[in-house]
Amino acid sequence: METSTLNTPPATLSSDLLQKIDAYWRAANYLSVGQLYLRSNPLLKEPLKLQHIKSMLLGHWGTTPGQNFIYTHLNRVIKQYDLNVIYVSGPGHGGPAVVAGTYLEGTYSEVYPDISQDEDGLGKLFTQFSYPGGIPSHASPQTPGSIHEGGELGYSLSHSFGAVLDNPDLIVACVVGDGEAETGPLATAWHSNKFLNPITDGTVLPILHLNGYKISNPTILARITHQELEQLFRGYGWNPLFVEGDEPMAMHEAMAAALDDAIEQIRKIKTGDAHSRPRWPMIVLRSPKGWTGPKEVNGHKIEGNFRSHQVPLAVSASTPPEHLQMLENWLRSYHPEELFDENGKLSAGLAELAPKGERRMGANPHTNGGQLLTDLRMPDFRQYGVPVPFRGAGGEGDTFVCGRFLRDIIRQNQHQRNFRIFGPDETVSNRLDAVLEATNRQWNATVEPADEFLAGDGRVMEMLSEHQCEGWLEGYLLTGRHGLFNCYEAFIHIIDSMFNQHAKWLKACREIPWRRDIASLNILLTSTVWRQDHNGFTHQDPGFIDHVVNKKAEIVRVYLPPDANCLLSVTDHCLRSRHYVNVIVAGKHPAPQWLNMDEAVAHCTRGIGVWDWASNDRNSEPDVVMACSGDVPTLETLAAVTILREHLPELKIRVVNVVDLFKLEKNTEHTHGLNDHDFDTLFTTNKPVIFAFHGYPWLVHRLTYNRVNNSNIHVRGYKEEGTITTSFDMTVLNEMDRFHLVMDVIDRLPQTGSKGVYLKQQLMDKLTEHKQYICTNGKDMPEILNWKWSEETKTN
Numbered sequence: 001m002e003t004s005t006l007n008t009p010p011a012t013l014s015s016d017l018l019q020k021i022d023a024y025w026r027a028a029n030y031l032s033v034g035q036l037y038l039r040s041n042p043l044l045k046e047p048l049k050l051q052h053i054k055s056m057l058l059g060h061w062g063t064t065p066g067q068n069f070i071y072t073h074l075n076r077v078i079k080q081y082d083l084n085v086i087y088v089s090g091p092g093h094g095g096p097a098v099v100a101g102t103y104l105e106g107t108y109s110e111v112y113p114d115i116s117q118d119e120d121g122l123g124k125l126f127t128q129f130s131y132p133g134g135i136p137s138h139a140s141p142q143t144p145g146s147i148h149e150g151g152e153l154g155y156s157l158s159h160s161f162g163a164v165l166d167n168p169d170l171i172v173a174c175v176v177g178d179g180e181a182e183t184g185p186l187a188t189a190w191h192s193n194k195f196l197n198p199i200t201d202g203t204v205l206p207i208l209h210l211n212g213y214k215i216s217n218p219t220i221l222a223r224i225t226h227q228e229l230e231q232l233f234r235g236y237g238w239n240p241l242f243v244e245g246d247e248p249m250a251m252h253e254a255m256a257a258a259l260d261d262a263i264e265q266i267r268k269i270k271t272g273d274a275h276s277r278p279r280w281p282m283i284v285l286r287s288p289k290g291w292t293g294p295k296e297v298n299g300h301k302i303e304g305n306f307r308s309h310q311v312p313l314a315v316s317a318s319t320p321p322e323h324l325q326m327l328e329n330w331l332r333s334y335h336p337e338e339l340f341d342e343n344g345k346l347s348a349g350l351a352e353l354a355p356k357g358e359r360r361m362g363a364n365p366h367t368n369g370g371q372l373l374t375d376l377r378m379p380d381f382r383q384y385g386v387p388v389p390f391r392g393a394g395g396e397g398d399t400f401v402c403g404r405f406l407r408d409i410i411r412q413n414q415h416q417r418n419f420r421i422f423g424p425d426e427t428v429s430n431r432l433d434a435v436l437e438a439t440n441r442q443w444n445a446t447v448e449p450a451d452e453f454l455a456g457d458g459r460v461m462e463m464l465s466e467h468q469c470e471g472w473l474e475g476y477l478l479t480g481r482h483g484l485f486n487c488y489e490a491f492i493h494i495i496d497s498m499f500n501q502h503a504k505w506l507k508a509c510r511e512i513p514w515r516r517d518i519a520s521l522n523i524l525l526t527s528t529v530w531r532q533d534h535n536g537f538t539h540q541d542p543g544f545i546d547h548v549v550n551k552k553a554e555i556v557r558v559y560l561p562p563d564a565n566c567l568l569s570v571t572d573h574c575l576r577s578r579h580y581v582n583v584i585v586a587g588k589h590p591a592p593q594w595l596n597m598d599e600a601v602a603h604c605t606r607g608i609g610v611w612d613w614a615s616n617d618r619n620s621e622p623d624v625v626m627a628c629s630g631d632v633p634t635l636e637t638l639a640a641v642t643i644l645r646e647h648l649p650e651l652k653i654r655v656v657n658v659v660d661l662f663k664l665e666k667n668t669e670h671t672h673g674l675n676d677h678d679f680d681t682l683f684t685t686n687k688p689v690i691f692a693f694h695g696y697p698w699l700v701h702r703l704t705y706n707r708v709n710n711s712n713i714h715v716r717g718y719k720e721e722g723t724i725t726t727s728f729d730m731t732v733l734n735e736m737d738r739f740h741l742v743m744d745v746i747d748r749l750p751q752t753g754s755k756g757v758y759l760k761q762q763l764m765d766k767l768t769e770h771k772q773y774i775c776t777n778g779k780d781m782p783e784i785l786n787w788k789w790s791e792e793t794k795t796n
Helices: 015-037 064-081 095-104 107-111 119-128 156-164 184-194 226-235 248-270 322-332 398-412 433-437 466-478 489-510 544-548 564-576 597-606 631-647 676-683 697-703 727-733 738-748 750-777
Strands: 084-089 170-177 203-210 238-244 280-286 419-423 460-462 482-488 521-526 556-559 581-585 608-610 624-629 653-658 689-693 713-716
Touching (some): 084 095, 084 156, 156 170, 156 184, 156 466, 226 238, 398 521, 460 466, 466 489, 489 544, 489 581, 624 631, 624 738, 689 738
Parallel strands (some): 482 521, 689 713
Antiparallel strands (some): 608 653
């Protein structure tokens, strides 16, 4: 197995190298201040004037000089030891530092030739920052070398660990801001070191940047004692190395020594015992917030204070005139004339400090994961299909069937090591346990004799933190691999914001030509609202799909397969796809199977369709359309059809099943949407549509609001009624059961006449009987439990 090769580090920097490192850092700081303030005169060839200053000053200085310091020192060790390193900027709004670092090393100008290595390029680099039509203040997708935007805090360390899984030669230098360190996801992420295999995985080198303040408050970790801080991280299983101070030359020496020490520790770990959990090194860098910036403005302390967090010095026509001179003095304190030649190019002596080619952190292919992405080796999903000898034949559980397919995907990609399954301790609970026939759960902490499926080289990643599982998977995908996240439906909301950030990342990358498409983020939701009867109200929430549909149509997809064969087809499609977020909602409990494999493939390919075997309107217009989306809604709809066919046989009924939720939206709004003609062909333009939906009813109304027949679409779904009860009673509580569906048809069709009146009363009595029965017996009535679809109902 490939491992990092690290040379023995030297003890100290030479005097010449020390001076060059300090100058390179000054160059990065100069570029960063320029990005905040300047739109012209980038080399200060003339005295600074107000017309050289941007009209709007937007950005964040406080974290930037410390990150420039780190980036500069990482360049040295990468070059000296020929390391494979990427940089993750965790502190929010750290964009100036990463842009400066990638510009100085040359990567930025390679992907953006217009931002050239000269005075004109410098001017454009400065002007574009936090400027209309320019770039954001984060380490955004537009920034080469970035896999982590830092817009929302808390996920840098999770992404970093995901990136190094199955990348044995990769080191991720993850800068963790001390404000970010106060978030729940980041605080939990320190434990990811218990999952790393020191031989087959890479290395995460956390660099906790203690600059003391958040936006306006001190940070917790900066205000505890050195001893307490060291004990905290040693307790987490890390070996912290401290670099503390504010005098630049002393800090350069200390940082160089700490990095050399860390690399030597990593080398020993990587060539040591794979079966013992190592104590990985980390660095704690304590430096002033806004380091090297203005010391004081208007009587207020700036450097080493929260006031340096954003733009520390306001400069405009309405500010005191001396502010302009203060800014010029600040910029000139970096001595740009020593750093750049007359044409604006970084001096050759400093440029040689940067690594070359793909060793540059901005050019590392792991930060543009689509460059490294290879197709999964996929078995034929049809081989895992379940026989359907008759409509509604009993099944083992849809996810249980899918688990066998996933098991063999793991087997076929063992050597490529590019596919993993992630979940918060729910892989077995979600009935995907067949995958454990092919692999174990990765685990590098203590193992007890009675433990099951734990090993240092497993392909299943489980930690009881949805944040970590999502973050690991995102980091894994962003660096060019494939994966699946399985989760209880109600608790996927924990990663709502993480999904937001990833979807925005994907959307932005679509607009950046040099960014390659990555594998889709595939989320399998199970243990769903309709089968969480035993866990109760707290576990009943299908609203994640409402959240998902808010994102851009070119990014998101939602699938609700009605049975196991459809789930296999959908899963195969999603795992082969690129650059989407695919959300699949499927049940795990034994359930009826409706379509054989050929039918399932055809139905899922369409995404929506009439189930002719359940309909009887082939030679006439339907009186009512019975639509359904989701496994339980499909069951209840078909059960309702049997009641209607038995008691109101003259009705013409069309059954429409929806797998691809976005088929409901117009094709002008979503690429998967139906055009108006095709939608009207299925749902008619004037007939009642009784729609049984897996989620909240208003989502269907939202997707179909501009259809001709919208006023006749009546949706029944989850309406926030739940408790510990029977599975069928969950549908009754939310009035999505077969009886309410039939009564809805009767209410919409006056032609049912007295037959309808009597049938409705009979069904209301049945609901009363149901409630009495479950309260007495603790289970559903036999006619519910034993219900079967009868082919006799399908008269044409």
